[in-house]
Amino acid sequence: MASSCLSFNASVSPNHDLFRRHPSSPLLRYRPVLVSCTSPADGNNTTTPIETITKPRRTENTIRDDARLQRSTAANPFSARYVPFNAPPGSSEQYSLDEIVYRSRSGGLLDVEHDMEALKRFDGAYWRDLFDSRVGKSTWPYGSGVWSKKEWVLPEIDDDDIVSAFEGNSNLFWAERFGKKFLGMNDLWVKHCGISHTGSFKDLGMTVLVSQVNRLRKMKRPVVGVGCASTGDTSAALSAYCASAGIPSIVFLPANKISMAQLVQPIANGAFVLSIDTDFDGCMKLIREITAELPIYLANSLNSLRLEGQKTAAIEILQQFDWQVPDWVIVPGGNLGNIYAFYKGFKMCQELGLVDRIPRMVCAQAANANPLYLHYKSGWKDFKPMTASTTFASAIQIGDPVSIDRAVYALKKCDGIVEEATEEELMDAMAQADSTGMFICPHTGVALTALFKLRNRGVIAPTDRTFYNKLSSKV
Structure with a gap:
């Protein structure tokens, strides 16, 4: 044969x-x-x-x-298509990936569904x-x-x-001294997703989205440019990948709420940058209105294409440990697409026989922008968006996350947990990590705070293999 x-x-x-x-x-x-x-x-x-x-x-x-x-x-x-997220059995609604569509007919989120039967061969x-x-x-x-x-x-x-900067393949860091000194753990690992072309994990999703836009433009579809709302990292990734492909980009940033490094990147890459006197949620509302009326392709994680790239970080974690499954993975959460992307990557590996289980996951939020945490503590009762307060973890300063339904679904499926970090807690966690040779961003400080709390409560055992994700190399 x-x-x-x-x-x-x-x-x-x-x-x-x-x-x-x-x-x-x-x-x-x-x-x-x-x-x-x-x-x-x-x-x-x-x-x-x-x-x-x-x-x-x-x-x-x-x-x-x-x-x-x-x-x-x-x-x-092999093939893939858009379908309504978490569609009921028997749903026949689907769309080609070459269609420009962000919502289902009922107004819900979409998901990219792969032909699993073909993959399972x-x-x-x-x-x-x-x-x-x-x-x-x-x-x-x-x-x-x-x-x-x-x-x-x-x-x-x-x-x-394909538009690629050979993103991904980010390294693992064994947090040996930090784990032993502060947590009594000997198997604590950092996944450096922020070691990437523009300095954040957003590159993983943007290479997929901009590649598909490049394909659509070659097919003469009505796409004159790509736009996003951003707290900094998304705009940097979008502008870089669009510039690489010669595609115009436009970004909406909340005024005085992002770092100078995050502001310089899209300007340097030639994006049309608008500073809006509002927060991220206000910028998101504006870009959704504009992309609904003009031939500008939406690049925020409402667009499920981005999550297809981001899920590969989960696959990499398994791959880098010879396909052994960790016990815990901790992910900071703002707009909440990434926690679902990680779940999707782990779940595909399980369904296709690469591993026999998936890890438990933790989504960590800043206490000043914690709508998912409050939803979790209420027993997953009616979700209530909030007005996010200022936090050092500015990239996750989001009160009305687009991917709330995706995050809740993922956390329920993996028996996940949601934790929060006050400003004092996240800064203390950063200082402790930095004292042992790391140099982490505030968002990673949020993830570390969640780890401290779960260790102190005995939820995470000292011998559990645990990963937390460093999503940005910017401070």
């Missing part, structure tokens, strides 16, 4: 068994490695050494050119080996931590349409 591994970015003998491929197998454009492959027909794993012939790379080619040369004409068996070992084989490579577009999982992100996009 022929293997389901297909073609790779190398010169391989044309008579090799790999070229007698199953007609429905997915395209793997990659360098030669030893991989464990599963035949769709028999489900048996075999390790297939790949015969290679040294072929010098043409120096005038770019990595995009090399990807084009290795492109297969085989049909892509290949077992967990297959996907683990595939993703592992792409780490540390410069092959386009798989050098990106996001696009190395392309089949799970935007499977139908052409590689030429």
Whole structure:
């Protein structure tokens, strides 16, 4: 039986068994490695050494050119679409990803749904080996931590349409001294999502959204630019990726509520920057009105495409620990898309057989902007938005989060917890972390405060493998 591994970015003998491929197998454009492959027909794993012939790379080619040369004409068996978030069984409402739509017919959120049956034709070992084989490579577009999982992100996009700065693949930091000294923990880890092109985890989602916009513009869809409301990090990521693709961008920022570093980035990248005398929620209301009336594509996490990129950080955590599942993952929460994105990444890995369980998750909020925390403490009764007060954790200073329904769904599914941090608590946590060799942002201080509280209550055990997410490299 022929293997389901297909073609790779190398010169391989044309008579090799790999070229007698199953007609429905997915395209793997990659360098030669030893991989464990599963035949769709028999489900048996075999390790297939790949015969290679040294072929010098043409120096005038770019990595995009090399990807084009290795492109297969085989049909892509994977697909994705928009569906209403948490739709009831039997719902037939769906939209192509090439449609410009942000809400369901009932006004609810949308989600990107993948053809899981097509993905399940290949077992967990297959996907683990595939993703592992792409780490540390410069092959386009798989050098990106996001696009190395392309089949799970935007499977139908052409590689030429992808706009990437090889984001993702962020490192882990073992917080050895901090964990032992302040928490009595020996297995505490930091996921440095902020070590990225523009300095925050927002790059993970923006590469996906801007790539899809690039595709839509090439299809002559009515998109003249991309816009967002922001507390700083989203605008920096949007402006950088749009500038890379030559796409106009417009950002609405709350006046006097973001850092100078966050303000300089979109201006330097040529975005049209508007400082509005309101808070983030006011900026969000304005950009939603504008994108509803003008051919400007909405880039906030109301648009579920962003979450497809952000979920890859969860997959990376599993990958970096040889697909072992941690006990806890702590994520700061403002607009609340990221907690759902992490859940979605973990859940896909479980459903597709890469792991057998998912971790418990904690969403940490600043006490001055804590609508999710109050909702959690009420027993998930009627959600009430609030007017957020000023907090040092300005990027999560949001009182009416767009993704509240997504966050509640994720936390219920993973038996999650919500905690809060006062201004004094988050600053104390920052100081303690910094004293042991870290240099963290206030939002990470919020996550650490949640960790302190859960350790003190005995919810998190000293031996639990725990991750907290450092979402920005800016202070």
